[in-house]
Amino acid sequence: MHILFVADPLESFKIYKDTTFSMMREAQRRGHRISACEPKDIMWQRGGVVTAYVRDITLTGAPDVWFTSAQSKPDERPQALKDFDCVVMRKDPPFDSEFFYATHLLEQAEREGAKVFNKPRALRDHPEKLAILEFPQFIGPTLVTRDADDVRRFHAEHRDIILKPLDGMGGMGIFRVKEDGLNLGGIIETLNKDGAQTLMVQKFLPAISEGDKRVLVIGGKPVPFCLARIPQGGEVRGNLAAGGKGVAQPITDSDRAIAEALGPVLAARGLLLVGLDIIGDSLTEINVTSPTCFQEITDQTGFDVPAMFLDALEAAQAAA
Template structure:
């Protein structure tokens, strides 16, 4: 297969933990050709096909100069067997525009994973609201009075921006309500922006579990991201410690319930975040944790992913 990865700059990869790198490595091991570009390399001229300025690369196996470029070229996206959209969040206006170009490429015959429309339709925090049976008490609003009411009911709450990533902008407010007003004003920009408010889940001490779902089926291990040093955030980017562990019965039930639904919508790879027994996010843009799970358990998540990709392309 001829694969195109749309990602952040290759030069920025930390290959010891990067999931896109693990995908590329497994693809190359199977004899597939690998090319890469960034979202800004996409181009669509009126009357023409959606194109990209790409680099054809080979992985070297070296830790520093980990890839080499055989050629750079402009090519129509439809000429690839599969395009993997792996640009990290945030889902900003440029990401939004990229999904429209990729959707046009689909109309021209390209196969894109995850599907561009599905990326737009599943904002990673809001998407959980479709499945209230799996989530804890949650409110989405920009209204300060709504937030105060929710705090009065649940006492211990988490507030976070809808477009945050890596634990950015997450606040906890306890029963005393200290700084609730100023935190609300900061996150909702004085009523101009919506935010999410959730009942605090004390099970966070055992980790914010990343449950990967590939081709509608759960990976048998999660990565529990455990807060460190008095932090309330388990995100690895916020200093959390990643501990791989077998799925609990509840984890598996959530994943097996949502997996087929999300797969039918065009989401080949999904990262479900679970705290205790509650679903807290549905990550679709660029789910990670492949290498951490493999390093700690020996389960080859990248091989499972490329298996699913190959199967999808046969369909």
């Protein structure tokens, strides 16, 4: 296959942990051709098809200069997206207006015959924090609102809460307010911009001390190991970007039940790869834009997550 990865700039990759890099490495190992571009390299002109200016790359196996390219910026090669065997959308969050527009361009490319994973419409239809509310049987007490009074009522009921923006990533903008309500008003004002912006409020889950687990679901099936991201140094956030420690471990029976319930539903909607965030027995997020942790799980357990992903990608491409 000839695979196009739509991703962040290749030069920004930290290859010792980057999931997209691990996908590329496994694809090359299997003999697939690899090209890459950024969302800004995709264009659609009147009377034409959706086209990307791409670099055809080869992985070197070296840790410093990790790839070579047949093209250099700004002389990338134009190619219609429909002419690739598959397109893998791996742009990191935030899901901002530019990401939104990119999904529309990718959806047009689908209409022209491109095979895109995860499906652009599914990316738009599953905002990563809001998506959990479709599955209330698996989540803790949760509120989504702009209204400060709603938040105060929620705090009065649950006493110990987490507040976070809907468009955050890597633990950004997450606050805990305990029973004393210290600084609740200021935090609400910061997050809801005086009622102009929606936020999420959840009951604090003490099981966060054991880790915020990333459970990967590939082709509707759970990876048998997860990465528990354990808060460090008095932090309430387990995110690796916020200093959490990543510890791979077998998924629990509860993790598996959640993954097996959601996996087929999400896969049928075009989500080939999903990252479920689970604290204790409660689902807290459904990550669909650019789920990570492939290398950490593989390195610590020996289970080859990139190989499972490429198996699923090859099967999905053949079936599409």
